[in-house]
Amino acid sequence: MNKAFSIKKRFLGMYKAANAGHVGCSLSVAEIITFVRFNWMNDNDEIILSKGHAAASIYSMLAEEGILSEDDIKTFYKNNTYLAAHPPVNKIKRVPFATGSLGHGLSIAAGLGLAQKLKKSDKKVFCITSDGEINEGSTWEAALFIAHHNLKNVVWLVDRNRLQGFGPTEDVMKLEPLDKKLEAFGFNVIIAEGHNFTSLEEAKNKALKSDIPTAIICNTTKGRSWKLYEGKLDSHYLPMKDDHYDVILAEVEIDYNTQISKL
Amino acid sequence: MRVEFADSMIKFADTHPQMVFITGDLGYMALEKVQHKFGGKFINAGVAEQNMVTVGAALAHEGFIPWLYSISPFVTLRPYEQIRNDACLHDLPVKLVGNGGGYGYGIMGATHHNIEDIGALRLLPNMRVYVPFTASDVEQSIEQMLADPHPNYLRLNQGAKIKYEVAPFSQWRKIKSGTKGTVVGTGPVVENICNLDIAADLEIWVVSIFPINNVPLELIESINATQKLVTIEEHSGECGLRETLSYHIMNHLHGPIKMLALSAGGYPSGKYGDQKFHQAENNLGGEGLHQQLQSFL
Numbered sequence: 001m002n003k004a005f006s007i008k009k010r011f012l013g014m015y016k017a018a019n020a021g022h023v024g025c026s027l028s029v030a031e032i033i034t035f036v037r038f039n040w041m042n043d044n045d046e047i048i049l050s051k052g053h054a055a056a057s058i059y060s061m062l063a064e065e066g067i068l069s070e071d072d073i074k075t076f077y078k079n080n081t082y083l084a085a086h087p088p089v090n091k092i093k094r095v096p097f098a099t100g101s102l103g104h105g106l107s108i109a110a111g112l113g114l115a116q117k118l119k120k121s122d123k124k125v126f127c128i129t130s131d132g133e134i135n136e137g138s139t140w141e142a143a144l145f146i147a148h149h150n151l152k153n154v155v156w157l158v159d160r161n162r163l164q165g166f167g168p169t170e171d172v173m174k175l176e177p178l179d180k181k182l183e184a185f186g187f188n189v190i191i192a193e194g195h196n197f198t199s200l201e202e203a204k205n206k207a208l209k210s211d212i213p214t215a216i217i218c219n220t221t222k223g224r225s226w227k228l229y230e231g232k233l234d235s236h237y238l239p240m241k242d243d244h245y246d247v248i249l250a251e252v253e254i255d256y257n258t259q260i261s262k263l
Numbered sequence: 264m265r266v267e268f269a270d271s272m273i274k275f276a277d278t279h280p281q282m283v284f285i286t287g288d289l290g291y292m293a294l295e296k297v298q299h300k301f302g303g304k305f306i307n308a309g310v311a312e313q314n315m316v317t318v319g320a321a322l323a324h325e326g327f328i329p330w331l332y333s334i335s336p337f338v339t340l341r342p343y344e345q346i347r348n349d350a351c352l353h354d355l356p357v358k359l360v361g362n363g364g365g366y367g368y369g370i371m372g373a374t375h376h377n378i379e380d381i382g383a384l385r386l387l388p389n390m391r392v393y394v395p396f397t398a399s400d401v402e403q404s405i406e407q408m409l410a411d412p413h414p415n416y417l418r419l420n421q422g423a424k425i426k427y428e429v430a431p432f433s434q435w436r437k438i439k440s441g442t443k444g445t446v447v448g449t450g451p452v453v454e455n456i457c458n459l460d461i462a463a464d465l466e467i468w469v470v471s472i473f474p475i476n477n478v479p480l481e482l483i484e485s486i487n488a489t490q491k492l493v494t495i496e497e498h499s500g501e502c503g504l505r506e507t508l509s510y511h512i513m514n515h516l517h518g519p520i521k522m523l524a525l526s527a528g529g530y531p532s533g534k535y536g537d538q539k540f541h542q543a544e545n546n547l548g549g550e551g552l553h554q555q556l557q558s559f560l
Contacts, residue, residue, distance in 0.1 A: 089352045090354070096324055097320070097349060098348065101344060101348055107313070107321070107349075108349065110314065111317060111320060111325075112325065115326075116325075118304065118322075119325070138314055142314045142317075144309065144311065144314075145309070145318065148309075
C-alpha cells in the first residue's frame with residue numbers, strides 16, 4: 001500500500017502541475033495497476049493499459065520502479081515530452097504499444113499471449129481495460145480469440161467503475177450481467193473489489209488455479225477519494241482545483257489506513 | 264495470383280521460421296497446403312479482422328513475421344485504425360495480403376471490391392504497398408516483403424499476360440519504348456493497354472511499390488519527349504497513381520504536357536458484372552479504353 005500511496009501522490013502531482021483532466025480515471029485504476037505490477041507480475045511479464053487515458057497512473061508506476069525518472073515525470077503534458085496524455089509509441093520500456101483508442105488493448109494482449117504460446121515461453125500478459133471500452137466490437141473479437149486459443153497466460157482486468165464518456169455504462173450501453181457474458185465467452189470470471197488489496201490478492205489466488213483464461217471484474221469508483229466528484233463524470237474531465245490535491249491525498253491515507261486496520 | 268501466393272508461402276516457410284500465417288476465415292480450395300505446411304503457426308482468426316491485425320502486430324513485436332490474409336477490403340479498410348495504430352505507428356513487419364484488389368471479385372459486388380486500398384494504405388507511416396503485375400511477380404514481391412522490416416500490403420489480382428518481356432519485380436519497370444505517348448500504370452490492368460494495337464507506338468511503364476519516390480529519369484524524359492501522359496489504375500484516381508505521380512513529376516516537366524488519367528470511378532451504371540465488365544464501364548478496358556486512347560493521342 002506504500003507503493004500505491006506513492007503512485008497516487010505522484011500522479012496527483014502530475015495532474016495538478018499540468019492542470020489536466022483524467023484524474024478520476026487514474027484514481028479508479030491505481031490499486032489495480034499497483035497490485036499487478038508489484039504483487040503479481042514478474043519483471044519480464046507484460047502489462048497493457050488499454051484505458052490509455054489513465055496514462056499518468058502507469059507513468060507514475062514506471063517512476064516507482066525506476067524506469068522513468070522524477071525529471072521525466074515533470075515533463076508530463078508539456079511540449080517536447082514523451083509523456084503525452086496517452087501512452088506513446090516505442091519510447092518507454094514496459095509500454096510496448098501506444099494506447100488511447102479504446103478496444104485495442106485486449107487484442108494486443110491476445111497477440112502477445114499467442115506469441116508466448118508459440119515460443120513456449122511462460123511470460124504472462126496482464127491487460128487492464130475500462131468497462132466503457134467493452135462497447136467496442138474489437139474487445140469481443142479479442143475475448144473470443146483468447147478463449148478459443150485458451151490463452152491462460154493472458155489475465156484481463158476490467159476497471160469496472162460504471163462510468164463511460166457521457167454517462168453511466170448501464171444507461172449508455174448496458175453491460176450487465178457482465179460476469180455472465182464473460183463466462184459465456186469462455187473466461188474464468190472473478191469479481192474483486194478493485195481498490196482493496198486483500199480482494200485483489202484473493203482474485204489472484206483464484207486466477208492461478210484456473211485452466212482457462214481469467215477475467216477479473218474489478219469493482220471500482222471513478223474519482224475514488226476525490227469526494228467532490230467521486231463516482232461522477234466530472235472526475236473524468238475536470239482538473240483539480242488548488243486545494244483538491246491535499247484533500248484527496250488525505251482521503252487516500254484514510255482509505256489505506258482503514259484497509260490496514262482490517263488486515 | 265493466389266496459387267503463386269500459396270506456393271510462395273510454402274516455399275519461404277522453410278527459410279523464414281518466424282513466419283506465422285493468419286487468415287480471416289478464408290482460403291477454401293486455396294490455402295489447405297499452406298495450413299498443412301505451417302501447422303501450429305497457421306491460425307484462423309475467424310471473421311474478426313480488427314483483432315486479427317492487432318494480434319498480428321503483437322506477434323511482430325515478439326519477433327514473428329505475420330502474414331494476414333483476407334479479401335482485400337476486409338484486411339485493409341475494416342481494420343484501418345488497427346493497421347495505423349498497432350502496425351504502422353509502431354513500424355512492425357505486419358504483412359497484409361488482400362486478394363482481389365480493384366474489381367477482382369467481379370460479380371460478388373461492391374462490398375468485395377477495393378478501389379481505395381492503395382491510396383488508403385500508402386499514406387500510413389512506414390507502410391509500403393506491393394502491387395504485382397504478373398503472376399510471376401508474386402514470389403519476387405514476397406521475397407522483397409520478407410526483407411522489408413516495415414508493415415506491408417500485398418495486393419493480389421489476376422496476373423497480367425502480355426506479349427512483351429517483363430523485367431524482374433521492382434518498383435519501376437519499363438515494359439516497352441514508344442514515341443507517341445507515355446503510359447504509367449499499376450497492377451495487371453496495364454495489360455489492357457499493352458495488348459492493344461495502338462500500344463505499338465507508346466512507351467509503357469509499370470509501377471509496383473507505393474509510396475513512389477525517385478521517378479526514373481528515363482521515364483521523365485519520355486514524358487517530356489512525348490508530351491502526352493496516360494495513367495491507368497484499377498483504383499480511384501483520388502489518392503491513387505494519378506495524384507501521386509503528378510506530384511512527383513511536376514517539377515521536372517518541360518513545356519505543356521497533356522494528361523489522360525484512367526482510373527476506377529466506382530459504379531457509373533449501378534450495375535454489376537465480372538472484372539472485365541467493371542473495367543469496361545470505367546474505360547479501363549474494352550472499347551471505351553480504345554476510344555479514350557485514340558482521341559487523346
